Amino acid sequence: MNLDDIDRRILRALQRDGRMPNNELAKAVGLSASPCLRRVKLLEDAGVIDRYVAVLNPAKIGKGLTFFTRIWLKAQDEDTIEHFAAEVAKLPQVLECYLMLGDCDAMVRVVAADIHDYRRFQSEHLSRIKGVQNVKTDVPSQTVKQTSELPLS
Amino acid sequence: MNLDDIDRRILRALQRDGRMPNNELAKAVGLSASPCLRRVKLLEDAGVIDRYVAVLNPAKIGKGLTFFTRIWLKAQDEDTIEHFAAEVAKLPQVLECYLMLGDCDAMVRVVAADIHDYRRFQSEHLSRIKGVQNVKTDVPSQTVKQTSELPLS
DNA sequence: AGAATATTCGCAACCAAATTGCGAACTAAT
DNA sequence: ATTAGTTCGCAATTTGGTTGCGAATATTCT
Known part of the structure; x- marks a missing residue:
């Protein structure tokens, strides 16, 4: 195109x-x-415009905080990774999940109401996925920019 | 509300x-x-619906790759951080930027056509921002999930 | 419990915007 | 220069958005 x-x-x-x-x-x-x-x-x-969406204000629906979680799996074989990917994709609190090649095995972006809400999510959902060995959470102290607007050459 | x-x-x-x-x-x-x-x-x-946007397919406009870049600044004083935030927000390749409290000082999500496009961006724009001491880039090998849909309790 | 009040609903008429067909203008290639 | 192809703009049609009002439902107070 x-x-x-x-x-x-x-x-x-x-x-x-x-x-x-x-x-x-x-x-x-x-x-x-x-x-x-x-x-x-x-x-x-042509698929250049993929879809149209309403963008909600996360704070207004009790999902004001973003957490970045790095995840290490017990093994890196196909089955372990595929199972993790399938399970994590089901969790509505997870907005993004990427498999990584370097340090950790996966990184996810999670939204939650507050730190307690996040901790509950981590222990009750994320850590319970089979194959998850360890998780480390990074908390942004401030959002400098957050857009969905892609640059057009 | x-x-x-x-x-x-x-x-x-x-x-x-x-x-x-x-x-x-x-x-x-x-x-x-x-x-x-x-x-x-x-x-x-009420601001629950913030706005409506068209979501483009990044691959179709030559921005198919996502890079996560962690940034360490030379100092953590107000001026250094504010200047960095202002400059990085201007870069259209940067879709998200968060200031961090832990390991690194900031994390950004960058889109680019390919690795070379990214390297050019890093050396010509990101590293040239005053106060930037070091950057480390993480590359996702696969996108498992990527949505803007927030969970509604 | 029952009456009064407030809220939210659905219908119908009105208004605005999306969509389609077609002839004209522009561009590019022979 | 002429022809083929593309893209434009106008006007008519259809579709969806918008508003006002009476009816129904829910809520509060005595």
Whole structure:
């Protein structure tokens, strides 16, 4: 897929406001409504635009804190890793999980209401997954930046 | 703000599809159109719904790889940290940046096209920020889970 | 328990935006 | 220069968003 300058402007705008009305978007990118809409549909069909989502305020629903947890497994064979990945993906508190090659075996980003909520999650869910040997939690003291806006060349 | 069961169903649905038409949403949560819309507006006004965004496919725009970079600063005084935070927030390749209390001083999540693209970013932008002493990069070998959907109690 | 109050619902009419078809303008290649 | 291909903009149509009001449900106070 080859993106031109107008496509990039469309993507930038929709990353900021996924519900921007098409008329408004068209004006913002210097096009009339119908070709603008056509481009958006093409970007959706091509998978460049994956989906649209509502972004919630974590603090307002009692999930204001983020925790980064590094995980070491008892073994690194296929079965152990696959089982861990499948189980951790089921946990709704886990927003992100990556398998790592270096120091630890996996890293997860967890949201919780507070430290007690997190500790309960760790002991009752994370540590109970078969194959988990050790976990270490890092707590951010401040969030400097947190965006879903990808840079467009 | 007190959320009832219907509110939670609305939030769950809109986290999955931020552009779901109100009529459809109403049916999905067991309400008719107007009270459903009213609840959505209330959730927006209360800030529970922060905004709507288009989620792009990073691979399709040449930002397919994620890197986690831990950063150590030369000093931990207010000025050093504030300057670092301000500068790193300006970099579009940096999607997330957290100040840390433990081992390192900051952790950032960076997107890049490939390893070379990342190395260029690190040497030309990240390491050049005043006060940065050392950086260590962790590369995920596989993404197990990556979602923006917050759990609703 | 029962009445009064407050809240939330659903219907219907209205308004705005999304979508589609088609002819015109622009671009690129022969 | 002419032709083929692409992309544009206008206008009509359809679809969905929005608002007001009466009815139903839930809540509170005596």
